[in-house]
Amino acid sequence: MKRSFIEAVIAVFNRAKNSLALLAVMVLALLTISLFYLFMSSKDLIADNIRHELLIEGKINSLSEDNYLAKLKNEDIQAYIADIQNIYKSLDEKYDTAYTMSMELNAENSEVFKLWALDSAMNASGYSLGESDYSEDNLKIFVKEGLNIGNQELKKGDKLSFFQNNGERLDFSIAGFFSYDERYSALGDNLYPDDVDLFADKEVLYAYGTYEDNLEMSNLYIYLKGSDNKEAIIKDVEGSLAALQEYDIEASFIIDESHVRAIEENIAGIGNLYLIFAFMMLILISILLLAFNLYDLRKRFREMGIFIALGNTKSELFLRLVIEKTILLLLAFIVVIPLFNILARQADILILDSLSSAYLQMQKTLDVSIMNMSLAGLSSLRSTEIKDLIFIYLSFAFMNYFYLALSYLGLCRQKTVSLLKD
Amino acid sequence: MMKEILQAFNIAYRVNDGKNVKVLFENCSLSFDAGKFYCLLGESGSGKTTFLHLLAGLDKPDKGHILYRGKDIQEIERNNYLRDHVSIIFQDYNLIPYMNVYQNIAAAMAIKKLPYTKESIAEMLKKVKLDTDIMFKRINLLSGGEKQRVAIVRALVGNNDIILADEPTGNLDSDTAKEIIALLKTAVYKQHKTLIVVSHSELVAESGDVVYILDQKIKGFVPKS
Numbered sequence: 273m274k275r276s277f278i279e280a281v282i283a284v285f286n287r288a289k290n291s292l293a294l295l296a297v298m299v300l301a302l303l304t305i306s307l308f309y310l311f312m313s314s315k316d317l318i319a320d321n322i323r324h325e326l327l328i329e330g331k332i333n334s335l336s337e338d339n340y341l342a343k344l345k346n347e348d349i350q351a352y353i354a355d356i357q358n359i360y361k362s363l364d365e366k367y368d369t370a371y372t373m374s375m376e377l378n379a380e381n382s383e384v385f386k387l388w389a390l391d392s393a394m395n396a397s398g399y400s401l402g403e404s405d406y407s408e409d410n411l412k413i414f415v416k417e418g419l420n421i422g423n424q425e426l427k428k429g430d431k432l433s434f435f436q437n438n439g440e441r442l443d444f445s446i447a448g449f450f451s452y453d454e455r456y457s458a459l460g461d462n463l464y465p466d467d468v469d470l471f472a473d474k475e476v477l478y479a480y481g482t483y484e485d486n487l488e489m490s491n492l493y494i495y496l497k498g499s500d501n502k503e504a505i506i507k508d509v510e511g512s513l514a515a516l517q518e519y520d521i522e523a524s525f526i527i528d529e530s531h532v533r534a535i536e537e538n539i540a541g542i543g544n545l546y547l548i549f550a551f552m553m554l555i556l557i558s559i560l561l562l563a564f565n566l567y568d569l570r571k572r573f574r575e576m577g578i579f580i581a582l583g584n585t586k587s588e589l590f591l592r593l594v595i596e597k598t599i600l601l602l603l604a605f606i607v608v609i610p611l612f613n614i615l616a617r618q619a620d621i622l623i624l625d626s627l628s629s630a631y632l633q634m635q636k637t638l639d640v641s642i643m644n645m646s647l648a649g650l651s652s653l654r655s656t657e658i659k660d661l662i663f664i665y666l667s668f669a670f671m672n673y674f675y676l677a678l679s680y681l682g683l684c685r686q687k688t689v690s691l692l693k694d
Numbered sequence: 695m696m697k698e699i700l701q702a703f704n705i706a707y708r709v710n711d712g713k714n715v716k717v718l719f720e721n722c723s724l725s726f727d728a729g730k731f732y733c734l735l736g737e738s739g740s741g742k743t744t745f746l747h748l749l750a751g752l753d754k755p756d757k758g759h760i761l762y763r764g765k766d767i768q769e770i771e772r773n774n775y776l777r778d779h780v781s782i783i784f785q786d787y788n789l790i791p792y793m794n795v796y797q798n799i800a801a802a803m804a805i806k807k808l809p810y811t812k813e814s815i816a817e818m819l820k821k822v823k824l825d826t827d828i829m830f831k832r833i834n835l836l837s838g839g840e841k842q843r844v845a846i847v848r849a850l851v852g853n854n855d856i857i858l859a860d861e862p863t864g865n866l867d868s869d870t871a872k873e874i875i876a877l878l879k880t881a882v883y884k885q886h887k888t889l890i891v892v893s894h895s896e897l898v899a900e901s902g903d904v905v906y907i908l909d910q911k912i913k914g915f916v917p918k919s
């Protein structure tokens with residue numbers, strides 16, 4: 273066994289060209305399969321998120337925050353919004369201009385973050401951080417208690433750096449900490465590390481923006497997760513609607529399964545294009561892989577014949593080939609995992625783009641406004657994909673062993689002399 | 695103990711190249727005594743390589759039997775026969791091309807479950823007059839003579855008592871050829887092995903204890919007069 277391993281290593285590394293070619297085919301195959309899986313699962317994930325989605329979108333013409341808060345009957349939401357407003361207000365009283373940041377940064381192991389490229393006007397409220405003009409030299413920021421970067425808890429006076437989309441770097445020093453109910457996450461604090469799952473452990477996502485120069489555009493978003501409380505909240509909001517409409521606020525809901533299915537169908541139309549493409553690639557790749565296995569072993573007939581003439585049994589030879597394949601598979605996995613991460617991001621963008629157009633289509637047909645909030649759930653895909661892909665990778669390994677066995681059967685049917693004549 | 699270590703008994707073998715059937719052997723019998731150096735002469739294409747393959751159990755005769763110490767080799771596990779009793783030096787060396795000299799010999803020793811070290815393999819290489827700095831060279835960087843010596847070392851490892859050599863001087867100049875034959879002879883006599891060389895070269899025949907000629911008319915071997 274130990275000797276078989278040594279010889280397998282020699283074969284893999286000394287037959288470098290063959291190994292590299294096989295590795296390339298394997299990596300290509302794995303990437304295709306992984307992307308295939310990504311498209312499949314993102315469809316489900318998006319549909320699942322839509323089920324939990326509720327949107328109130330308002331054109332706030334004459335409505336102050338206090339006003340619409342009073343009109344909302346759901347006490348959870350009221351309490352939550354009031355909480356956040358109080359925090360902001362108290363910070364505002366103490367400091368002329370301070371910024372707050374509540375999003376988790378744990379996911380990134382970096383000290384420099386990108387600002388979420390939402391409309392910079394969101395900053396007009398002065399409480400949240402986004403793309404804007406930050407004129408002062410001495411930028412201060414309040415962060416949510418217990419926020420980490422990597423494993424390092426932030427301390428007062430620590431520096432936090434952010435990049436805006438225009439490339440400008442902002443250096444903040446931490447002025448203090450604040451806290452509020454963990455069940456909520458304020459979308460208004462629109463600062464996101466790349467991989468954050470907006471819905472993680474939250475029941476409500478909230479966004480509010482007044483655009484002083486463009487009141488028509490001002491809006492309020494509330495997203496709800498968890499189907500348990502969804503219906504109750506919809507009722508509440510519906511009850512408040514009449515009062516809200518006074519202030520020119522419209523609300524849309526994804527109310528029942530028929531809506532969700534319609535949306536799913538819409539997504540499926542786009543998703544299917546990728547799926548068909550990926551599926552064809554998959555078939556092509558498996559044919560390629562089988563051909564490659566057959567070809568590679570065919571080229572080694574003489575080598576196998578020599579080993580047989582030296583006294584190796586056919587099962588010893590097969591064991592060695594299996595070990596070789598295992599080494600190559602491990603190498604392929606090592607290469608594929610980071611590559612796939614990069615590719616998954618690109619695929620996310622692809623899906624995002626397609627979905628935006630699907631949503632536009634939806635709004636026409638269903639008369640429902642949907643924000644791209646569903647996409648927040650997509651980011652969680654990235655953090656779970658490797659775990660989920662393990663099954664796929666194991667199946668891939670199995671496919672490789674199967675093809676190897678098939679090729680080896682072909683070898684066993686040959687007379688040993690004809691192996692040597694090759 | 696019986697005198698004959700290897701016997702070919704009533705061998706018939708024909709090849710089919712798609713169009714024509716060519717009979718290579720018919721009622722061909724031949725015995726080999728232990729400890730001797732046999733030379734089988736024959737023209738190119740007469741079936742010498744085929745005969746060696748039959749003796750080694752790499753190919754099966756259409757009719758007849760090959761007996762090793764009186765036992766039909768079909769009844770011996772083939773890998774045991776090849777691992778423990780018969781070694782082959784192929785016409786075109788058949789070394790593993792992607793391995794270096796050391797790895798080629800180590801692979802053969804590992805199959806025979808023999809212990810080896812770099813020093814012991816270097817020692818073996820010295821015996822066939824190979825420089826030890828050749829040890830870690832890839833096979834394709836060696837000259838024909840060097841490859842032949844490596845192939846000889848590989849065939850001599852272990853306790854195999856029969857060495858089959860297929861035109862061991864075929865690709866070599868006459869000086870090297872003489873040296874190789876001498877090497878084979880001493881190695882084989884010292885270790886009491888039986889050497890069966892097939893060749894078309896008279897030079898090899900001069901060294902053999904017993905010389906046979908493959909007669910294409912009777913499709914079998916006759917002693918050289």
Ligand SMILES: Nc1ncnc2c1ncn2[C@@H]1O[C@H](COP(=O)(O)OP(=O)(O)O)[C@@H](O)[C@H]1O
Binds near residue numbers: 709740
């Ligand atoms: N697999 C095969 N199919 C058809 N003809 C073969 C095959 N193997 C060998 N031959 C023929 O059998 C004859 C003997 O071959 P071989 O034993 O290699 O001869 P030698 O070693 O004496 O040159 C040759 O004519 C060769 O063409």
Ligand SMILES: [Mg+2]
Binds near residue numbers: 743
């Ligand atoms: Mg020949």
